[in-house]
């Protein structure tokens with residue numbers, strides 16, 4: 001017993017010493033930094049739910065306004081925060097081969113399944129996998145899937161209740177059902193109406209699995225501060241039950257298609273094409289090819305022959321990732337856009353006018369081109385991506401040693417070792433007056449033809465930058481437009497007593513969602529050309 005106590009005390013002492021030593025990381029590298037407490041680093045206020053991570057980063061970003069970078073602690077992990085836009089470009093694009101990976105969210109030993117998702121893959125394995133699936137979300141594929149998206153969005157919005165009164169609701173509840181039904185349709189070709197039948201197995205499973213709960217948050221915090229904790233408790237991103245559910249769903253869908261000789265171009269079909277090595281860029285996807293294709297790495301370039309094959313498990317996890325993105329980032333984006341339209345009725349009216357005109361011009365038969373060519377809609381979506389982007393920061397890990405040469409008089413060469421964590425504070429750039437005048441104002445005119453040239457691409461990082469940028473950005477924006485299109489054809493959004501004004505960023509979320517939900521009013525339109 002006595003020996004056990006001694007061992008425990010020694011282990012605790014070693015742990016504390018390591019934590020204190022880690023907190024000196026930036027001092028040893030002569031990088032400016034702002035303290036941090038053991039275990040929580042600079043995020044203690046976020047853990048106590050007193051200040052959102054976005055705002056903690058913004059405080060530091062403003063404090064170090066004379067620096068191109070500064071140090072901070074993401075829990076126990078020392079991370080270099082990049083303030084300078086040229087450095088952002090260097091890291092994400094020019095010298096990308098030194099920064100090819102994301103930080104490890106869950107160790108492979110704890111959760112091998114999660115580590116098969118493209119986002120979590122590393123180095124050469126990531127490169128080869130991305131190359132195989134890159135043509136999956138291009139313009140030509142979106143066009144092929146467009147009729148399903150339209151039909152689904154229209155059907156869902158049409159099944160909302162009729163009412164002469166303003167309907168007050170948390171629009172997040174509504175959009176999460178939309179996200180479920182749209183994703184199920186796009187991924188597996190399954191039609192489902194979660195408004196009419198909120199207890200259907202697909203929605204129940206997805207809601208339990210993809211809406212992050214406090215318990216999951218606690219598990220992930222444990223994993224973030226201690227790899228042994230993650231490995232010991234086998235902390236995993238998805239539950240065993242949901243893995244089984246989605247594996248079975250895939251198997252049954254494929255069997256049904258085979259039996260009935262059915263071909264449907266959806267994400268499952270496209271992934272199966274990639275598995276057979278039959279997925280390629282189309283001629284019209286030249287722009288996407290530049291965007292989605294990963295860059296050559298470590299000089300191996302295109303001559304490297306990949307032996308990588310896509311397994312059924314790989315497909316299952318990518319489809320679950322699609323659900324997660326839809327439930328999390330896509331729904332937040334949609335809610336934030338609806339919120340800003342509610343508060344900015346002049347913008348909403350202008351958009352409704354454009355929607356009505358488009359509907360009338362197409363005689364109710366909406367096409368891909370008609371949505372893409374709506375200029376004001378694009379401006380509204382871009383401004384939402386700026387002011388209310390779900391993405392608060394990007395992350396990278398140094399995968400090959402790198403030196404940041406000095407530029408400012410007070411700087412020395414900064415040698416970054418392999419494994420050094422990097423944070424790119426996307427939220428802070430969108431709130432910086434150097435880049436956006438009156439940054440807290442929702443103003444789609446920033447993205448008009450006359451004004452948009454002055455916006456620096458590195459300040460708009462919702463979907464990331466460079467070879468690791470989001471592959472679903474086109475799909476996310478297209479779906480957002482379609483849902484809002486059909487929604488605003490039938491309803492106007494108005495504030496109610498319960499609408500949280502001003503917007504407060506959720507204090508325990510890593511994305512920019514609202515602390516007090518999205519209580520908005522829906523007023524049925526009497527002037528709609530849809531009637």
Ligand code: HEM
Nearest residue numbers: 118119325329330333462463464465468469470471472476
């Ligand atoms: C509004 C919704 C979305 C937002 C804000 C978003 C944001 C992001 C961000 C910030 C990244 C990391 C980029 C980087 O580090 O440079 C990312 C990666 C990724 N996203 Fe999205 N995403 C959204 C929706 C989607 C959807 C719907 C899909 C699926 C079709 C998707 C698929 C991916 C994939 C596969 C990656 C990993 C790319 C790689 O590592 O090579 N995303 N996303």
